[in-house]
Amino acid sequence: xxxxxLNSLKKSFVTPTGERRMIVDIPHFSLDQGxxxxxxxxxxxxxxxxxxxxxxxxxxxxxxxxxxxxxMATLAESKRDRLRAESLGYIFQxxxxxxxxxxxxxxxxxxxxGAGTDKKRxxxxxxxxxxxxxxxxxxxxxxxxxxxxxxxxxxxANRPKLILxxxxxxxLDPINSHESLTLIRETCTxxxxxxxxxxxxxxxxxxxxxxxxFSDLNQAVKEHIK
Amino acid sequence: xxxxxxxxxxxxQHLLSTVITALSIALAGGLLMSIWVIKQQSQETFTRVNxxxxxxxxxxxxxxxxxxxxxxxLEASPGNLNQADxxxxxxxxxxxxxxxxxxxxxxxxxxxxxxxxxxxxxIEYTPHHTFTLLEGQLxxxxxxxxVVGKFVAEQLHIKVGDTFHPFHGLAYDPRxxxxxxxxxxxxxxxxxxxxxxxxxxxLNGLQTMGGHDPKAANDISAVLIQLRSxxxxxxxxxxxxxxxxxxxxAWPIGAIVADLFSKISWFDKVLTLIAYLVALVxxxxxxxxxxxxxxxxxxxxxxxxxxxxxxxxxxxxxxxEAATIGALGMFASFFVHFAIMATVGTIIRNQTGVLLNVMSxxxxxxxxxxxxxxxxxxxxLVPALKAYRADIxxxxxxxx
Numbered sequence: 148x149x150x151x152x153l154n155s156l157k158k159s160f161v162t163p164t165g166e167r168r169m170i171v172d173i174p175h176f177s178l179d180q181g182x183x184x185x186x187x188x189x190x191x192x193x194x195x196x197x198x199x200x201x202x203x204x205x206x207x208x209x210x211x212x213x214x215x216x217x218x219m220a221t222l223a224e225s226k227r228d229r230l231r232a233e234s235l236g237y238i239f240q241x242x243x244x245x246x247x248x249x250x251x252x253x254x255x256x257x258x259x260x261g262a263g264t265d266k267k268r269x270x271x272x273x274x275x276x277x278x279x280x281x282x283x284x285x286x287x288x289x290x291x292x293x294x295x296x297x298x299x300x301x302x303x304a305n306r307p308k309l310i311l312x313x314x315x316x317x318x319l320d321p322i323n324s325h326e327s328l329t330l331i332r333e334t335c336t337x338x339x340x341x342x343x344x345x346x347x348x349x350x351x352x353x354x355x356x357x358x359x360x361f362s363d364l365n366q367a368v369k370e371h372i373k
Numbered sequence: 374x375x376x377x378x379x380x381x382x383x384x385x386q387h388l389l390s391t392v393i394t395a396l397s398i399a400l401a402g403g404l405l406m407s408i409w410v411i412k413q414q415s416q417e418t419f420t421r422v423n424x425x426x427x428x429x430x431x432x433x434x435x436x437x438x439x440x441x442x443x444x445x446x447l448e449a450s451p452g453n454l455n456q457a458d459x460x461x462x463x464x465x466x467x468x469x470x471x472x473x474x475x476x477x478x479x480x481x482x483x484x485x486x487x488x489x490x491x492x493x494x495x496i497e498y499t500p501h502h503t504f505t506l507l508e509g510q511l512x513x514x515x516x517x518x519x520v521v522g523k524f525v526a527e528q529l530h531i532k533v534g535d536t537f538h539p540f541h542g543l544a545y546d547p548r549x550x551x552x553x554x555x556x557x558x559x560x561x562x563x564x565x566x567x568x569x570x571x572x573x574x575x576l577n578g579l580q581t582m583g584g585h586d587p588k589a590a591n592d593i594s595a596v597l598i599q600l601r602s603x604x605x606x607x608x609x610x611x612x613x614x615x616x617x618x619x620x621x622x623a624w625p626i627g628a629i630v631a632d633l634f635s636k637i638s639w640f641d642k643v644l645t646l647i648a649y650l651v652a653l654v655x656x657x658x659x660x661x662x663x664x665x666x667x668x669x670x671x672x673x674x675x676x677x678x679x680x681x682x683x684x685x686x687x688x689x690x691x692x693x694e695a696a697t698i699g700a701l702g703m704f705a706s707f708f709v710h711f712a713i714m715a716t717v718g719t720i721i722r723n724q725t726g727v728l729l730n731v732m733s734x735x736x737x738x739x740x741x742x743x744x745x746x747x748x749x750x751x752x753x754l755v756p757a758l759k760a761y762r763a764d765i766x767x768x769x770x771x772x773x
Contacts, residue, residue: 196766224684243672245676246386247386259374259682301680
């Protein structure tokens with residue numbers, strides 16, 4: 148059963164020269180509950196914009212984004228915020244941890260705007276990602292790989308139905324990259340969350356059974372290539 | 374994690390800026406409250422100071438000068454009255470008690486005032502309180518003896534049994550020493566009135582001090598008067614001030630002092646204006662402190678938004694942060710206020726003998742924090758609106 152269904156999704160931006168440029172033009176895309184799918188795409192191909200549209204961070208020009216029967220594309224901004232907080236987990240390339248918050252506080256913050264904070268659960272997920280001994284450390288006090296694990300813990304803490312991962316291993320060395328990817332996939336499986344990962348890294352993509360080229364999906368990229 | 378704990382973490386993250394901004398608010402708030410309380414307290418206290426008398430009779434001149442000279446022991450005496458004037462007023466049917474005083478000498482700058490022992494035995498300087506002796510006894514009106522206010526005794530290290538030579542004039546000049554020797558027989562307990570700053574000797578002693586004009590040996594500087602009824606004042610006012618032209622009847626004392634305050638009211642208006650400006654600048658400081666950190670916060674705000682925080686939550690967080698800085702500052706402002714009040718209270722006590730109630734509650738202690746916190750919240754609204762309008766996607770770079 149589809150958790151995420153996109154139809155005729157369009158997003159354009161006005162360039163500095165005043166020209167309107169189509170960035171995302173996807174006729175159809177879907178992701179089933181618990182499914183793990185990877186999209187291959189080069190830098191600047193609109194992958195992040197695509198994920199931002201799904202997360203409701205950006206509003207679409209046209210089309211529909213059905214997440215668990217809620218159309219992210221037509222919801223008011225405050226309802227998009229709510230849906231994002233409750234149903235989505237987002238893992239960024241640069242982790243986007245708040246530097247003034249400890250590992251535990253970062254995870255708690257991730258839960259704040261959704262179902263609400265649950266300290267026991269936050270500690271549980273940090274222990275799950277191997278950071279039970281770093282609960283009260285600040286991001287600057289832990290390694291890059293550990294920071295990414297905090298980001299993973301924050302993304303899964305709310306038990307979201309969908310995890311979006313944008314180049315999640317882009318800032319990690321090969322060993323940490325492999326560990327991190329394994330962790331993301333394992334935790335998604337454990338929490339029965341669907342995973343949509345975008346990357347340009349063949350090593351990352353090789354671990355997925357389902358890999359699609361973003362350029363095949365996104366008509367706007369085809370237009371640019373033409 | 375609620376809104377307030379997010380605010381506290383933001384404040385912790387920008388600790389130096391938080392502390393400096395809160396300190397500036399503490400100083401502004403403390404200053405504002407102090408100016409207000411000093412103004413209120415001094416007006417209230419000084420207009421109440423009459424050491425138990427309703428009026429003062431003295432030589433023709435300014436009523437204010439008469440009151441300042443005879444009640445507050447400040448200013449020069451406007452002149453003398455003769456014995457007949459004193460005898461007339463003390464036997465007047467509208468007068469309950471009349472105590473004469475004579476001034477003109479000092480001991481190292483502290484005034485020596487001649488009077489009758491009845492001032493200490495019969496007069497309640499404030500309801501239900503007569504002057505009491507901390508040690509020793511009252512002077513014998515026929516001897517060269519003195520009773521010293523506690524403040525003077527402390528300042529000049531005077532003990533019962535000590536002797537001193539008075540100095541001529543109200544200002545201390547070592548060359549003007551009188552040959553007479555006075556012995557201290559008692560130390561008055563604190564009355565928190567100007568009487569604490571005086572060395573009291575028998576009236577006759579001051580009148581006949583060597584070097585004083587022998588022709589004025591029966592003259593007095595002023596008569597402190599208790600009236601039989603409040604309406605008596607009108608009769609004497611008419612008699613001395615409107616029909617007579619030789620003497621001045623200063624009544625009621627409180628109104629005359631209040632008149633002084635109204636004459637210098639422009640001064641406290643200026644002080645209040647300065648305090649308001651300082652408060653405004655401090656609130657602007659909150660605006661600037663938060664606004665300047667907005668560039669660094671852009672990413673944090675975008676992360677919060679990406680985690681599901683509404684725009685209005687972000688707006689509320691920043692406004693609450695500004696209000697919290699204001700609240701922290703205003704909390705600290707009470708310490709600043711009481712420090713200023715203690716200092717000013719000591720200065721006023723040293724200068725006038727009058728003790729201000731520095732710990733007294735005034736409405737300003739309620740409205741100043743409320744206004745200041747509101748001003749800070751208002752200041753926070755500017756960066757909050759900037760945060761409200763911030764674009765999440767562009768602050769979550771890099772984009773792949």
